[in-house]
Amino acid sequence: MSRAGHLLNRKVEVWRETAVDDGGGGRTKTWVHQATERARKSQPTARERTTADQTGAELDEVWYFDPGTDVRRGDQLRPPGRVLKVTYIVEPSVDDVYRRANCMLVQPLNGTT
Structure with missing residues (x-):
């Protein structure tokens, strides 16, 4: 486990x-569950929103x-x-601290946000 x-x-x-x-001899794209990961949700700051x-x-x-978590740009x-x-992955300037995923809402499920 990381320091964070x-x-x-x-x-x-x-x-x-x-x-x-x-x-039928072709291929189709589908969403596949990769893992359920431990995480922390944070609200972006006003500065981060402005930069975006x-x-x-x-x-x-x-x-x-x-x-070390396998989360990539384009994942859900x-x-x-x-x-x-996931729109962007940020690695910290200090090794083994965290992996950050910047995300945008695609859709609420069941009409909730």
Whole structure:
């Protein structure tokens, strides 16, 4: 566990788009559950939101994971009631501290946010 591991107080499902055989000789893309990981949700600061706006990115939520967690750009995080797209992965300047995933809300599930 990383030095920040004690702060990872939630579990979130990680899903990845994967190409699978469609049974007719072709392939189709589908979302496949990769793992349920320990994480921490944080709200982006006003400065982070401004930076995202200036670069044309959307930033709704920030999630932190252990540094070795396999979370990639394009993955989906699925906390209860929401689907988030990972738009950017940030590695800390100090090794073995955390892995940060900047995310945008794709859709609420069951009409909730």
